[in-house]
Structures are given as C-alpha cells and as structure tokens.
Amino acid sequence: MARAVASEAGLNFLAVKGPELFSKWVGESEKAVRSLFVKARDNAPSVIFFDEIDSLAMNRGRDGDGVSVSDRVMAQLLVQMDGVRSRGDVAVIAATNRPDNIDPALLRPGRFDRQLYVGPPNEKDREEIFSIHLRKTPYDSDVSMKELAQLTDGYTGADISLESFDSSVVTMKHFKTAIEQVQPSEIQFYQKFSATFHRGVRSDAVDING
Incomplete structure (x- = not known):
C-alpha cells in the first residue's frame, strides 16, 4: 500500500x-x-x-x-x-x-498524524487472494475460489498463505482440511486498539479491506 x-x-x-x-x-x-x-x-x-x-x-x-x-x-x-x-x-x-x-x-x-487500522479482507478480496496464491499451483476442477472465500470469513492474507499442500494436484478436499487446521488471526485486540487511538482518517473515506 x-x-x-x-x-x-x-x-x-x-x-x-x-x-x-x-x-x-x-x-x-x-x-x-x-x-x-x-x-x-x-x-x-x-x-x-x-x-x-x-x-x-x-x-x-x-x-x-x-x-x-x-x-x-x-x-x-x-x-x-x-x-x-x-x-x-x-x-x-x-x-x-x-x-x-x-x-x-x-x-x-x-x-x-494519521493512524489507520487495516482490517482483514472481505469475501471478494479473499477470493482474489486465493486466485493469486493458486496461479502457480495445479488444482482440480472442483476447486471453487468463491466457496473458499466463503469458508474463510475473518482470515487474513497471511492466514490464507499458511495453507500448504503435499500433493501434485490440489483438490477442494485438501483446502477444506487445511481450513479446519488453520484458525483465523485474533483481530479483536486490533479492533479495540483502533477504536481507542484511531484519528485523522474518516471511516467512510478509506476502504480498509482493499
């Protein structure tokens, strides 16, 4: 950014x-x-x-x-x-x-002078993150970026990148197993901190999920 x-x-x-x-x-x-x-x-x-x-x-x-x-x-x-x-x-x-x-x-x-909390990506952004991570990874036709984005509500880009696979071709089953094992980052602390110290940037002026 x-x-x-x-x-x-x-x-x-x-x-x-x-x-x-x-x-x-x-x-x-x-x-x-x-x-x-x-x-x-x-x-x-x-x-x-x-x-x-x-x-x-x-x-x-x-x-x-x-x-x-x-x-x-x-x-x-x-x-x-x-x-x-x-x-x-x-x-x-x-x-x-x-x-x-x-x-x-x-x-x-x-x-x-400006403090801005950048929150976790929204569903559309998570779908894009999965697409980027899978550009060089062979995956099965049953893999749905949209479904993966829906299954990872609250996950950050770093959380998503933690998912790794020991397989020549990744399937939807691999992803679902990995999602069960990787928990989303704890963001409540950051949200509370942001509410306390946030200043100078209007919430309606910046897309913090972008």
Missing part, C-alpha cells in the same frame, strides 16, 4: 524493515536512522516506509539499566520526525502488527 501511494504520487520510495537499522556497533544504529532521512531529503519528494516499526520504536526504559540501543534509536527517530532538521518534502509511513509496543511519543500529533 505504501509503495502504491508513492508510485501514484510519483515520489521516490525508500523502504526499510525496523530490525535492519540495528547494529552491534555503538552509534551505528542511530547513524543508520539519520542517514535514511538524509537520503530521503536528498531524493525528495520521497516516502520513507518503515515496516515492523514496533521493533524500531519500542517503549523506552524497558531495560531498566540505563539508556539502551533501542532508546537511542527511538530518540534519533523522534529528532528526525520532529523536523529539528527540516524533513522537506519527505512523507513517513509505517506499518505494524503490534501497535501496543510502540512508544506513545511517536503517535503524538506532528509525528504520525
């Missing part, structure tokens, strides 16, 4: 997974964060996308024995986000499946 936003707007796109910025060498992790923003400014207009932001922006003070590497990285991220040095035409987008682990300071206005 972040890449699509950048592409649609004609912006340069810089993507990084949170854990990739950590280094065992003192000061290197903070330098990596700073360098990322420098690169984004040099290539502006641009979009920085942090995947797994929770691993980079964890609640500070967890270690209890002084300032940890993660605390210093978080501090550097806040400096860059606050625009102590102007970010220029740089937009920052992040994704996480553990919003409860993110330091509240990063969610204040002026930093991540």
